[in-house]
Amino acid sequence: MATIINGKDVAASVIAQIKSATADLQAASAVQPGLAVILVGADPASQAYVGSKSKMAKECGFKSVQHSLPEDTRQDDLMALVAELNADPTIHGILVQLPLPKHLDSEKVIQSILPEKDVDGLHVVNAGKLATGDSATGLISCTPAGALILVRQIRGDDLSGLNAVVIGRSNLFGKPMGQLLLSKNATVTMAHSRSRDLPGICATADILVAAVGRPEMVKADWVKPGATVIDVGINRVPAPEKGEGKSKLVGDCDYASCEPVAGAITPVPGGVGPMTIAMLMANTVIAAYRKAGKRAPNF
Ligand code: GUN
Numbered sequence: 001m002a003t004i005i006n007g008k009d010v011a012a013s014v015i016a017q018i019k020s021a022t023a024d025l026q027a028a029s030a031v032q033p034g035l036a037v038i039l040v041g042a043d044p045a046s047q048a049y050v051g052s053k054s055k056m057a058k059e060c061g062f063k064s065v066q067h068s069l070p071e072d073t074r075q076d077d078l079m080a081l082v083a084e085l086n087a088d089p090t091i092h093g094i095l096v097q098l099p100l101p102k103h104l105d106s107e108k109v110i111q112s113i114l115p116e117k118d119v120d121g122l123h124v125v126n127a128g129k130l131a132t133g134d135s136a137t138g139l140i141s142c143t144p145a146g147a148l149i150l151v152r153q154i155r156g157d158d159l160s161g162l163n164a165v166v167i168g169r170s171n172l173f174g175k176p177m178g179q180l181l182l183s184k185n186a187t188v189t190m191a192h193s194r195s196r197d198l199p200g201i202c203a204t205a206d207i208l209v210a211a212v213g214r215p216e217m218v219k220a221d222w223v224k225p226g227a228t229v230i231d232v233g234i235n236r237v238p239a240p241e242k243g244e245g246k247s248k249l250v251g252d253c254d255y256a257s258c259e260p261v262a263g264a265i266t267p268v269p270g271g272v273g274p275m276t277i278a279m280l281m282a283n284t285v286i287a288a289y290r291k292a293g294k295r296a297p298n299f
Helices: 005-027 044-059 075-087 106-109 124-132 143-154 174-183 198-202 273-291
Strands: 034-040 064-071 091-097 162-167 187-191 209-210 226-230 235-238 247-250
Touching: 005 044, 005 124, 005 143, 005 273, 034 044, 034 075, 034 273, 044 064, 044 273, 064 075, 075 091, 075 106, 091 106, 091 273, 124 174, 143 174, 143 226, 143 273, 162 174, 162 198, 174 187, 174 209, 187 198
Parallel strands: 034 064, 034 091, 162 187, 162 209, 209 226
Antiparallel strands: 235 247
16 A cells, blocks of 8 residues: 555645745735736636636735737737736746647747746756756746655655656656756656666656656556655546546556555645646745845745
């Protein structure tokens, strides 16, 4: 029986710290953290994510601004909005919800955000600071930052001697996750769809992090007994057992078979998911502290 890592509880404790850090900053410097979220188009999943980000920002005591732009927004107009938010002293964090409609160049938009306001941690300056170990001035991508907190709950702050395998090599998750695990002294293997013998590589992992976007791909025999399994996948699949036309969310790990083998495992939903939004709030409060010339809290 594995320990079930409850991301909702961990996220709630991070949010409680953020609320108190926000109140402290306001009392000491009269600065209210400000988060601007930009959504282009009407994708229902993106609308739901953006809505919960804006709502949580308000709950934390932030100034929360949401810009919803039409699907046919022009690149220049989107870039102009980012430039306006870059120049706005009441905004400390800017998030452009991805994916953007196909006619827009996401990379150009992301790289136009000021690095100190890039609360998604996607700017090359922030990716570079993570790679070189500059956590004092950089901002770290939210999902890997949240996943690392869950790993630390089980394995502590020093991962010396532990093998970590990350499946997936995206800029948004896999690459920063590998860097974070390395910064905590784990021996890190980056595996991906072109790796030979993925099951064999995964079976060496004391910490196995799956972020491939393939429903229930990781099976029990991929998991080393006692391993810490962090499932970053959120896949919607048909669930005829719940009724005709119904669906459910599953991770990249086959939870039912992996759970008895793992030492600890994150469920989907309720594992990594709630941490992403908490870390977005954490990055916003960190950015506001830095702008006010104050030492930012650690999470
Ligand atoms: N879409 C799905 N996940 C994310 C994320 O972490 N950041 C942004 N900006 N868009 C996303």
